Amino acid sequence: MKKRGKAMSLVLHPTGNKGAGDPSQAAIALRPDGTFTLIIGTADLGQGSNTILRQFAADALDVPIENISVNNQAGNVAPICTGSFASRVTLIDPHAVVNAADDLKDKVVNWAAGMWEVAPEAVTWADNSVFVEGDEEKTMTMTEVGEGVVGSAELMIGTGAWYPAPFTEHDPETGAMESVGAISFGCAVVEVEVDTETGLIDVLSVIQVWELGKAVNPLTCKQQINGGLSVGLGFALAESCHPYYPDAAHAVEHLTDYYVPTFADYPAEISHGIEEVPHPAGVKGAKGFSEGSSTVPISAIISAVHDATGVWITEVPLTPEVVLKALEA
Amino acid sequence: MENVGYFAPSDVGQALELLAEQGSKATVLAGGTDLVPAINYYSLWPENLIFIGALGLDYIKEEGGKLLIGSGATWTQILEDPLVAEKAPALAQAARQGGSVATRNAGTVGGNLANASPAADLTVILLALEAEVLLKSSAGKRTVALKDFFTGPGETVMNDDELLMEVQIPLPAGSAAFQKLGRRKAMTLSVVNAGVKLNLDGDTCSGACIALGAMAPTPLRCSAAEEMLVGKKLDAALIAECAAAAVAAGSPIDDQRASAWYRTKAGTAIVARALAQAAGIGG
Ligand SMILES: Cc1cc2nc3c(=O)[nH]c(=O)nc-3n(C[C@H](O)[C@H](O)[C@H](O)COP(=O)(O)OP(=O)(O)OC[C@H]3O[C@@H](n4cnc5c(N)ncnc54)[C@H](O)[C@@H]3O)c2cc1C
Numbered sequence: 001m002k003k004r005g006k007a008m009s010l011v012l013h014p015t016g017n018k019g020a021g022d023p024s025q026a027a028i029a030l031r032p033d034g035t036f037t038l039i040i041g042t043a044d045l046g047q048g049s050n051t052i053l054r055q056f057a058a059d060a061l062d063v064p065i066e067n068i069s070v071n072n073q074a075g076n077v078a079p080i081c082t083g084s085f086a087s088r089v090t091l092i093d094p095h096a097v098v099n100a101a102d103d104l105k106d107k108v109v110n111w112a113a114g115m116w117e118v119a120p121e122a123v124t125w126a127d128n129s130v131f132v133e134g135d136e137e138k139t140m141t142m143t144e145v146g147e148g149v150v151g152s153a154e155l156m157i158g159t160g161a162w163y164p165a166p167f168t169e170h171d172p173e174t175g176a177m178e179s180v181g182a183i184s185f186g187c188a189v190v191e192v193e194v195d196t197e198t199g200l201i202d203v204l205s206v207i208q209v210w211e212l213g214k215a216v217n218p219l220t221c222k223q224q225i226n227g228g229l230s231v232g233l234g235f236a237l238a239e240s241c242h243p244y245y246p247d248a249a250h251a252v253e254h255l256t257d258y259y260v261p262t263f264a265d266y267p268a269e270i271s272h273g274i275e276e277v278p279h280p281a282g283v284k285g286a287k288g289f290s291e292g293s294s295t296v297p298i299s300a301i302i303s304a305v306h307d308a309t310g311v312w313i314t315e316v317p318l319t320p321e322v323v324l325k326a327l328e329a
Numbered sequence: 330m331e332n333v334g335y336f337a338p339s340d341v342g343q344a345l346e347l348l349a350e351q352g353s354k355a356t357v358l359a360g361g362t363d364l365v366p367a368i369n370y371y372s373l374w375p376e377n378l379i380f381i382g383a384l385g386l387d388y389i390k391e392e393g394g395k396l397l398i399g400s401g402a403t404w405t406q407i408l409e410d411p412l413v414a415e416k417a418p419a420l421a422q423a424a425r426q427g428g429s430v431a432t433r434n435a436g437t438v439g440g441n442l443a444n445a446s447p448a449a450d451l452t453v454i455l456l457a458l459e460a461e462v463l464l465k466s467s468a469g470k471r472t473v474a475l476k477d478f479f480t481g482p483g484e485t486v487m488n489d490d491e492l493l494m495e496v497q498i499p500l501p502a503g504s505a506a507f508q509k510l511g512r513r514k515a516m517t518l519s520v521v522n523a524g525v526k527l528n529l530d531g532d533t534c535s536g537a538c539i540a541l542g543a544m545a546p547t548p549l550r551c552s553a554a555e556e557m558l559v560g561k562k563l564d565a566a567l568i569a570e571c572a573a574a575a576v577a578a579g580s581p582i583d584d585q586r587a588s589a590w591y592r593t594k595a596g597t598a599i600v601a602r603a604l605a606q607a608a609g610i611g612g
Contacts, residue, residue: 197595197598198510198595198598238512238513243586243587244588250584251585259512259517261513262513262514262515264514265513265514319512320591321587321588324595
């Protein structure tokens with residue numbers, strides 16, 4: 001028999017490692033053609049950090065995003081990024097990028113002021129160019145700046161870093177601690193169908209909504225939710241190295257027997273919701289959230305199975321065997 | 330894999346000569362979807378590979394009251410073939426549920442049978458359809474019913490010098506159905522699978538074949554369960570009783586995919602569903 005159930009789950013996802021004192025650095029180089037290379041150490045494993053950090057650089061430099069290329073593979077000269085973990089990159093790295101952009105602007109403005117024999121304060125950086133307000137002679141497009149710099153003794157690289165305050169201990173009495181990271185808020189609503197004779201669970205539909213500060217790139221936010229859901233489905237329903245845990249018998253040795261969900265296992269209906277409440281710790285209010293999109297479906301699936309069958313299953317993954325045993329108990 | 334000999338004969342005669350010459354030193358290579366994982370996982374080192382993909386064994390045709398499928402026909406061919414859809418739709422149904430597009434494009438029906446996995450999907454429905462296989466060697470040929478073909482996991486009655494040429498399905502192929510239970514909806518070997526064929530006289534069963542996979546060292550025909558149906562009107566109660574009897578013929582084991590307990594429980598449901606589907610009862 002097939003039984004359907006629905007449920008909702010809510011999660012708080014701490015991002016930025018609660019201030020474990022992990023820095024990120026960035027550098028931005030002006031190239032002879034007036035475009036820029038953003039140099040970072042951030043590993044982009046598909047989450048889109050290269051894209052959003054280019055967005056932040058373009059915004060901070062007030063130039064078109066096409067004029068910014070990114071290099072996160074600069075090997076032994078790469079700036080440090082402690083890592084793509086703790087959903088920290090969107091919260092921490094943009095600070096380093098903005099600082100690098102400010103540093104580069106200072107250098108270019110100083111160089112232009114020297115060329116024009118004016119005080120640096122008289123030089124404005126805007127609109128992909130530098131100029132002295134009200135003096136038509138003293139204006140250079142960024143292309144002209146790039147060319148000009150080639151003939152000077154300056155290497156135009158701005159650098160920046162961001163070092164969040166190190167971790168503070170919990171108060172032993174109250175458990176309170178200083179919030180130096182940011183928390184994102186997620187919600188999932190799922191509908192499942194449980195086959196009570198085979199224990200198979202079909203996740204029919206999923207709605208996931210996230211409050212994430214600022215959706216720097218709404219498309220990649222949705223893709224993070226899609227990807228996180230796939231990880232969550234595997235976590236909730238299938239992925240297990242030791243099917244007879246704590247017995248080590250039949251430990252999985254190959255991916256052939258390690259079941260990650262396929263596209264066929266994906267729910268037919270997925271809806272995304274994004275809510276933005278700017279976070280004070282982020283640039284433009286941005287904070288991370290993505291890892292939470294893999295955890296939030298799990299408890300909703302478990303609760304929906306309860307709604308469908310009246311049985312609480314408190315172990316994951318809910319393999320067909322686990323489900324059938326629980327239904328029998 | 331060093332120093333493995335590779336032969337790609339262009340006709341059946343050559344292939345059979347090579348097999349006769351090399352005997353146990355030769356390993357037949359069809360789609361490679363069972364063989365290559367075996368090489369990678371279990372350090373199987375064939376001495377000589379004989380590729381049989383160029384022998385023209387990928388035909389599907391009707392002849393002499395039988396559906397004849399060349400051993401080189403792929404899962405994709407079978408699931409797309411109009412003749413299969415018309416004469417043995419349950420076979421197409423099984424082919425649709427195997428592996429992924431890539432493995433279905435490469436894997437062959439001959440490989441599925443010769444590999445003799447107790448969990449193989451095409452195998453279990455072919456067993457229910459009372460298929461026979463045509464084996465050839467340079468010395469002659471013989472036909473073996475599938476129910477006599479498998480002797481153990483990975484083992485068949487085929488001799489080293491024999492090639493599986495063709496699968497022969499007697500027509501009409503009754504009212505048949507295939508059910509598979511895997512660990513996800515695609516790219517999964519069967520935890521348990523079932524094929525059934527019913528001959529129906531109105532609503533009375535005049536003959537039944539029930540085949541079960543992943544429940545014993547070989548794919549299984551469940552004759553005691555089959556007999557329970559003959560001469561009876563099929564209803565839900567009889568189907569449930571028969572499914573339990575079919576599964577009782579098995580001797581399932583615990584493995585990475587499921588426990589024996591689970592195979593028995595869920596297997597009963599799978600057989601019942603296949604029977605109900607073939608009998609046209611219920612949803
Ligand atoms: C990712 C993946 C998913 C899979 N999913 C499924 C599934 O869902 N269901 C399922 O049943 N199987 C599945 N399989 C197994 C495999 O795809 C099938 O069994 C396939 O039909 C094997 O055919 P092949 O042509 O690739 O055989 P090969 O690997 O070439 O050969 C298999 C064995 O049969 C022998 N052999 C092949 N043809 C002949 C012949 N004509 N005469 C004599 N001996 C021969 C070979 O020597 C070898 O020992 C899967 C495999 C993979 C890798």
